[in-house]
Amino acid sequence: MKSINVMPGILGAIAIVGAAEAGTQDKAKPVESRTVTLKVDGMACSACSTTVEKSAKRMRGIIDIKASQPKGTAEVTYDAAQTTADEVAKFIAKNTGFKTTAPK
Numbered sequence: 001m002k003s004i005n006v007m008p009g010i011l012g013a014i015a016i017v018g019a020a021e022a023g024t025q026d027k028a029k030p031v032e033s034r035t036v037t038l039k040v041d042g043m044a045c046s047a048c049s050t051t052v053e054k055s056a057k058r059m060r061g062i063i064d065i066k067a068s069q070p071k072g073t074a075e076v077t078y079d080a081a082q083t084t085a086d087e088v089a090k091f092i093a094k095n096t097g098f099k100t101t102a103p104k
């Protein structure tokens with residue numbers, strides 16, 4: 001009876017590895033990548049732009065962000081299936097205090 005008990009254990013482990021690999025590829029959720037330039041008011045130095053970047057990277061659906069203090073902008077790449085430019089702007093404004101607006 002012992003061999004019968006061992007088999008489901010091995011199959012279970014293989015199933016878990018398979019699921020983990022499928023998860024990293026994320027085929028169930030197609031990425032609708034979009035890039036938008038947000039206006040970010042009030043950044044005074046490079047630490048401010050770093051704050052904006054770090055804040056936005058915690059948000060669901062953010063693929064990449066590059067904030068520029070001299071330009072007063074943040075170029076954001078996000079998954080349009082998960083969020084919108086307006087939501088990203090609101091998230092940044094709420095978490096950093098910098099007035100952030102999405103292009104209309």
Ligand SMILES: [Cu+2]
Pocket residue numbers: 043044045046047048049
């Ligand atoms: Cu600063």
